Every structure is written in structure tokens, then in C-alpha cells.
Amino acid sequence: MASAYISKGFQKDGRFHGKVALCTASTAGIGLAVAERLAQEGAKVVLSSRRKEKVEAAVEKLRAKKLEVSGMVCHQAKKEDRQRLIDFVTEQEWDKLFKVNVKSTFLMIRETVPHMNKEGGGAIAINSTIAALYPDAFGMFVQPYAVSKTVLTGLTKVLAPVLAKDNIRINCLAPGPINTQFLEGVYKTFYPDATSPPPAVVDMSFMRRAADPAECGAVVAFLLSDDASFITGEVIPVSGGSVLSVASAL
Template sequence: MALDGRTAVVTGAARGIGYAYCRRLAADGANVVAVDVDDPTGAVEKLTGGGDRLGLVCDVGEPSQVDAVAGTVLDRYGRCDILVNNAGIFPFADLDHLTIDLWRKVQAVNVEAILLFARAFAPGMRAAGWGRIVNTGSGITTTQNRDLAYMTSKGTVHALTRALANELGESGITVNAIAPGLVATEGFLGRARTNGPTAEEVFARVTAMQTIKRKSVPEDLAGALAFLVSDDAGFVTGQILHVDGGVTRTGA
């Protein structure tokens, strides 16, 4: 799975799943560009591996900032070989309290940023005849969760993944999504402390539904990513890979 000479861009990269992705990509030899709304420089400096490192601040919900990041990457590396769209927000609001501004913000960050980055980097991938795009979906799309904006956005991510796979496959570009279940990240733990049940109570409920009876950690997702961006996965595209300990037993 050596990625020497490949350039990977990871959004939502300063912590949690995104940072686990960066650690694995760096360890496998890739140049890693970590993108986050919070300055990822400190996190990037801790990465080990033989490739180059770059941290960029970007609100992926703002098209002008996405364009600026893409321009910086292309100026420095010539192209992006591996695009990992991991940035996401998950504010909870039910139908009675969901504002149109919040709805649009969730879609802009969770969905539209994927389209913008793909549009920016696909030409270089096409020219090289090789590319990997991996999006972060969610197992939430198969549950009875009532988080309207987030659940809708992740269902759209799954559909967009398949649509991009249809369009880009003939160019040697694969497009897949990793759909995590509940993962022990700073973002979830912070949210759980302010919204009803404790983190441990939520994990206990979810773990009971899994066939693998332990908490999911970011490294569980990083192993799946390493496969999907490798040459070994060259015939895998348009797939939603549920990495959730067995909660999801049918494709969705």
C-alpha cells in the first residue's frame, strides 16, 4: 500500500477521524495536506513518514476558501492524487427548530464541499489516469435517527459518491465512501456532554447493536481508507463501506 509520491488532501483533518486518516496516509508515504477550519499546523507537525506536510485553514462551506486551498495544493504539488472529504458538522435541530440557514450550512459543509474539491482536483487525476476520492458518509442513513439536516446530508453524500463514480470511472478515478457508526472522537464526546444521555450511555446502546462488542475508534476507519486509496482497490468504486462493527448488515 505504499503511497510514495502521491499527494493526499484530507479535510476535517485537525482531530478525530480526519487526523487518523492523516497519520495513516503519512505513514504510508504520501504527501499530506491537512485542511481544517481550526489551524491544523500543530497536528501536522506530529505526523511521521517520508512525505511532505502542509496544514491549511479553510471553512469548506465557503467556496472561495475551497478554491484558495485547491490553488495552493496545485501550485505546490501539481495535482492531488487522493482526496479525502471528511469535514462535516452535525448540529441537532428537529423540524420545529431547524432554520433554513442552518439547513443550508450543513449541506454546504457536508455535501457541496465534496463537489467543489472534486471539481478542482479531478482534472489532474484524469491527466494522470489515476485518482482516489473517499468521502465520509454515515451509518445514520440506515437508522431511525431524527437529526434532519445531518441525516439528509449524509444520504446525499452516498448518492453523490455513486454519481461521481459513474462519471469518473473511465478516467482511472475511483470514488467511494466510508460510513462510520458511532466513533469515540472529540466531536462526538463534546456533543454528548451537552445533549441528553452521557457518551457512555450512548456507546452502551450502540455497542449492544454491534456484532463486534467494543467502541469504534478512529483507527478503525483509517485501515479501511488505506485499502480504498491503494492500487489493490483499483476495481472498487461507487461503494459505501460501512465500518461500524456490524450494526449495518445490508448495503445502503
């Protein structure tokens, strides 16, 4: 029997962009059609069936259509197979977040530093989140994302003394609610009918609004400029007072 399970995620382009769809009995017929449609609308689809050759053929078929799919063997009647399938999906999401948010950031820094050395130094600004500073208050909305972004605040502080020897500064931005597609995806998960950030979001800050992305751009420009020549290893909140708002409530 074909079934499909969709994770919560951040809608962006397609209705299921940023979500993971777990489709069982999905290598042919209705199950395969469901999997294909979900993938077409942006989901990362995991196909499953009892026979390995059918799973491989279905994955190959959908990947040929430039769809983001993976697959594994799962006999739904077997508890251990069901658990392995769930663990596979969870681990995939975890790995993807750390690959994009942590590993790629570190590798980019490592590959850029030699070029900065040739120029006598430089400055780096990386992007975390306010949820990294107060995960108990904000992390509930983006739990795995918040964990991966919290690593970046540690990376900033660990690399600061190392890079300072080469006259390279590194700082980290911790944005609060910013008017982006990401924020829209977050609040629409909880408030699907909202057309702008709801009070539950904007009331997190003293400013009672979400910021324009340009306001983050201005802070980054300052951190990269010579005006910030004595600032390194810092995590800078751009949150309209969200940090103070949380602290005053404690």
C-alpha cells in the same frame, strides 16, 4: 423582554459549540450580554429586535470581536415576525450543513479531478455515516446531519461511472460509532453525565464498542490503494456490524 433559546447540538470546545442560540430583544443591555456570552462559548447566535438599525449595530459589534452572529428584525408581539425568525434559524442550520457536508465535498472533487487526469487517474474516498444507510435506526440522533450525509452516498454512485472514464475511482465510507468528539457530542446530548459511549450507543454493533478512528483510516487506505483497483461506487460500512444488527432486528 430579553429571551434566549438554544438548539440541541454537538458539544465540542465550548459548552454551546455546534448549537444555535436564538436571542430576542438582544441588541442592548442584558439581552446583548447574554448573546455575547453564548457566542463566546461556541454558539451560533441570532440576534433580534424591533429596529433594524439596532440589530445591524449589535451584529457589527459582536462580529468585531470575532464572534459568529447574525441578526434579523423581529417584533415579538407579531406572530408573523416570530415565525419568520424561527424559519430563519431553521433554514440557517439546514444551509450550513449542506454547504459543509455536500457542496464543499462536490466542489473539492470537481477541483481535484483535473489534477488526477494529468496523472492518469486516481482514487477518492468520501465520508458519510451509517445513519445514511439506516436513517430509521440511527438518523433520529442526528437528523439534519444524516440527511446531508445521505446525499454523499448518492453522489458517490452518480459520479462513479462518470469518473471511471478517466480511470478515477470513488468510494464512500459509512462509519458507525467511532470514538471522536463528534460521537461524544451526540451521546452527551442524551446522556450528559456519560464519560464514555453508553450501552445505548455501543450495543448498536455486534462488536459492543466504538471504533478507533485509525480503523477508519485503515479502510480508507485500502480503498485508495491499488489493492482496491476494482472497487468503485461502493458505500462501505465501518460499523462493527451495526448494519447487520439493525437488519437482524427487522
